[in-house]
């Protein structure tokens with residue numbers, strides 16, 4: 001598998017994100033899905049998929065703790081691009097058991113509790129959403145955080161046991177925003193209020209200009225812990 005991934009990376013070395021998506025949409029037809037969190041990068045990818053292969057499976061994970069602005073954006077995006085963005089929920093019984101055992105805001109109490117909440121509300125539903133797929137598309141970029149500097153366009157995801165495609169791995173933040181503005185892509189209004197990276201409401205806060213763009217996520221933890229379990233980096 002390592003060699004296959006290396007071959008993909010070599011072949012797509014100078015390809016644009018649109019070409020990368022187009023290539024994998026064909027190569028893994030019916031076996032590839034895009035997981036959108038409706039962040040800036042994911043909105044770029046959604047717009048590209050709408051133009052390349054609107055039938056490609058797109059889904060988002062509703063943890064039950066998202067911002068109203070994120071739900072509004074989901075609705076706007078579905079309507080603008082005519083896409084069926086599937087909403088996946090965690091198992092109600094698991095959420096209920098966790099909350100009743102550990103508390104509604106358990107994530108502030110320890111890294112262990114926070115990771116448990118991310119697992120119950122996100123990772124488990126991601127695993128179910130990806131069942132039957134051989135590859136998935138993500139909006140990871142190298143310069144997003146200290147945990148993401150090794151991101152490659154094509155990787156083996158040893159959590160999901162499938163290929164992970166990061167079409168925007170080599171884009172910087174300015175390129176993302178120039179594209180959003182030039183293509184009039186809808187984006188989360190919280191981005192204009194100091195939130196460069198948006199997750200669940202209780203675990204996301206605004207950052208100051210110049211601060212690391214993911215420093216508002218789980219800000220009470222040290223930077224190397226700040227992944228939710230969907231990605232190792």
Ligand code: SF4
Nearest residue numbers: 107117118121200203
């Ligand atoms: S980001 Fe926070 S609220 Fe959301 S799933 Fe993780 S710990 Fe739970």
